Amino acid sequence: MTVCEMTQRIERETLSPHASLSEESRGRRVPAPEDGIRTPYARDRDRILHCKSFRRLKHKTQVFLSPQGDHYRTRLTHTLEVSQIARTIARGLRLNEDLTEAIALGHDLGHTPFGHAGERTLNELAPFGYKHYLQSVRVVERLEKEGRGLNLTFETKNGIACHTRGKDACTLEGRVVRFADKIAYINHDIEDAITAGILEENELPYDCVAVLGRGKNPRITTMVRSLLENSGEDIRMGPEVYRAFDALHRFMYQVVYTNSAAKKEEGKACELVALLYGHLVKHPEKMPDFYRQIARDEGAERAAVDYISGMTDGYAVTAFERIFVPRSWRLEDSL
The missing domain is CATH 1.10.3210.10 (Hypothetical protein af1432)
Structure with missing residues (x-):
């Protein structure tokens, strides 16, 4: 046994x-x-x-x-x-x-x-x-x-x-x-x-x-x-x-x-998620290979939801900054 x-x-x-x-x-x-x-x-x-x-x-x-x-x-x-x-x-x-x-x-x-x-x-x-x-x-x-x-x-x-x-x-x-x-x-x-x-x-x-x-x-x-x-x-x-x-x-x-002190940053979080979603639906090529394949098989909306929902808080902020926040200009960027 x-x-x-x-x-x-x-x-x-x-x-x-x-x-x-x-x-x-x-x-x-x-x-x-x-x-x-x-x-x-x-x-x-x-x-x-x-x-x-x-x-x-x-x-x-x-x-x-x-x-x-x-x-x-x-x-x-x-x-x-x-x-x-x-x-x-x-x-x-x-x-x-x-x-x-x-x-x-x-x-x-x-x-x-x-x-x-x-x-x-x-x-x-x-x-x-x-x-x-x-x-x-x-x-x-x-x-x-x-x-x-x-x-x-x-x-x-x-x-x-x-x-x-x-x-x-x-x-x-x-x-x-x-x-x-x-x-x-x-x-x-x-x-x-x-x-x-x-x-x-x-x-x-x-x-x-x-x-x-x-x-x-x-x-x-x-x-x-x-x-x-x-x-x-x-x-x-x-x-x-x-x-x-x-x-x-x-x-x-x-x-x-629903406390304003506990939830004071929620509006920013919601806007961040919404902007990420809108951008990724329009540009599924910006997602990793795995999610690009989901976009081809099941649609960009499905892929964007899967990608965003799997993010940690910090990764979502980093992804937002990478897409929407201008980087400081550096000399090597122009070379």
Whole structure:
């Protein structure tokens, strides 16, 4: 019996009847031989962890654009926090941790530079719209590894596609990640907002604090415990905790996510993305070879969206400067 087969036997014997067994996966788009060590979902996790798009997340905005400080979240640290919370929930419910972690690590691979500001801009400009969760699937199916993609299992891709809104994922593991994403960002955004000086802990709604607790750790513990106590054939919080969570979410939108101090640079970011998009659609030859081929196969709009959405914040600024900002004249330029 191989290591993989032993792991799958343990899954059968120990996981919940509602868990996704790796041996029952609907498989990959391109069939691939197993390696005898890792289950299909563990291989998905590893493929995501080692891909270029995952590494670029460390230089993509979460909420605060280019914050001056070492402790603000980036898209990468957010992803890791989502993964940790999701695995804790999955373990408590005896679901498949490998699948849960794979979905969590891959859920934001398609996020634009400059956070949701970049996403809104591309959604307004691209004729086919733009949703980061769908782009995340395109990254793992089409864009990674120079067009070969990561060839992930159906269940991992479905969880990534359904992690934000719309219909629920077909697995409980995918539904866990949807909750973990919300739990992570609402709590770390509070912490970052306090660090930035635009919010104080005592300004949080009293009714929410009374139910969820004061401080990041107590709030996360309350939400996770509520999910563990109320989930079964589906993933759900208890009514009281969910109402408090929902109210806290609305408060954050009013006070932080639309705060002028936190968002003062968003207009510039949106204009930068819009100008890049317009230029690249008109001049697809300015893109790298891989994206020029996408332009030939699927159109310049599609190629521009793929190229821009994969940029880090810094790369986008550099690309903008290279295209639109005049260089200082030097003698050797005229030779």
